[in-house]
Amino acid sequence: MMDVYERRCRRLMRAYPPRFREHRGEELLGTLLDIAVPGQLRPSLRDSLDIVRGGLRARLRGRPPVVQWLLYRLFGRLVSDRYRMWVRDDLRGRLYIVYALIPRVMLIALMLKAVDDLALIPSGVELLSRWIFPLSYSLGIWSIMATRRKACGRYDLEDVDAS
Amino acid sequence: MALREQSYLALLALSDGPLHGYGVIKAVQELSEGRIRLGAGTLYGALDRLTTEGMVTVVKEEVVDGRHRRYYGLTGQGREVLAEETVRLTRLAATAQRRLRLQPGMGA
Incomplete structure (x- = not known):
């Protein structure tokens, strides 16, 4: 069962390249679930920006020269x-x-x-x-x-x- | 080699034994006296870098309550870099204290 918080996290995680999500996605999601307080509906603005930034960095890191x-x-x-x-x-x-x-x-x-x-x-x-x-x-x-x-x-x- | 503060704190968090992602976030928060709460994106960026540089390695994987967890541990090299960086920071702090004592208006 996927709740609203998880669905929103997964959407934000699309900032990461597919190869990262396949390998580490579930782990990243696990940590995002860990930092959530019960009943939280969406990651905080700060956390959301942090995920997107992390995703873009991961895309840049994996690029060929x-x-x-x-x-x-x-x-x-x-x-x-x-x-x-x-x-x-x-x-x-x-x-x-x-x-x-x-x-x-x-x-x-x-x-x-x-x-x-x-x-x-x-x-x-x-x-x-x-x-x-x-x-x-x-x-x-x-x-x-x-x-x-x-x-x-x-x-x-x-x-x-x-x- | 100078480490970024977040990398230094992440290594320091792992010096007591392996931790999973959330464990590192909590430990860093304690070590920094509540000043630094790593976001998940920042944390995994740092862990990736540290893993590539051979300072950290995955020691265990498990699924608890449907949540996937990887435990990270310090490698020998990671411990060495952490020790070197600590010496450097200690020297820096000592120099800073000496300079502050020499400054007029500080009771000298």
């Missing part, structure tokens, strides 16, 4: 193995498609634009400029699918469906 992160986002280069759980959470995230697709599509569109501007395509062929968006979009989708497959293989992750 910025260069690795950029290469991963833009080119799908995998980060070192110690961040595999971060990658798993990233692939499972509800907004994964947004985080992953936007930088990829932008990068591909820029590259296609450069190819177009440098007139590497014979004049008279206006195919590229007209198709630049749908082409970058499809290549972007293809590219993040490839990254996802590669990540699942390398980090040995099962079932990372974004659902």
Whole structure:
């Protein structure tokens, strides 16, 4: 049975990354139940802010360094193995498609634009400029699918469906 | 290496024997004479850091009344760092007292 206090704690604990909640969530919740006085309906403002801050810090601590992160986002280069759980959470995230697709599509569109501007395509062929968006979009989708497959293989992750 | 006050107090709380999260919160409150009540987020942040640095380790896990508990204990290294930090703080306090005694207007 879950009471109001517990439900509110669990909601606040969503500030923590899933990997933390799986491993330590029940323990953190146990401590939050311990500090509650009988009949308390919600954690105090101070405790609530403390949980959220702790969660955001845990997210920051588990992140790959910025260069690795950029290469991963833009080119799908995998980060070192110690961040595999971060990658798993990233692939499972509800907004994964947004985080992953936007930088990829932008990068591909820029590259296609450069190819177009440098007139590497014979004049008279206006195919590229007209198709630049749908082409970058499809290549972007293809590219993040490839990254996802590669990540699942390398980090040995099962079932990372974004659902 | 200087520890943050909350980390120092958490280590000190564990020096008597392993405690679970709430146990550490209570012990720190007593040690600080009621001045510091660690929030759960701060506590687990500190415990995580101390565990990564090898000063604290999980010694036992249990479920009591449906509440999950992990007990944390000091490692040898943790005890060493705690002792070093205590020496440093003692020296600092002694210096502070000497300086205050030398100050005019303090009865000198």
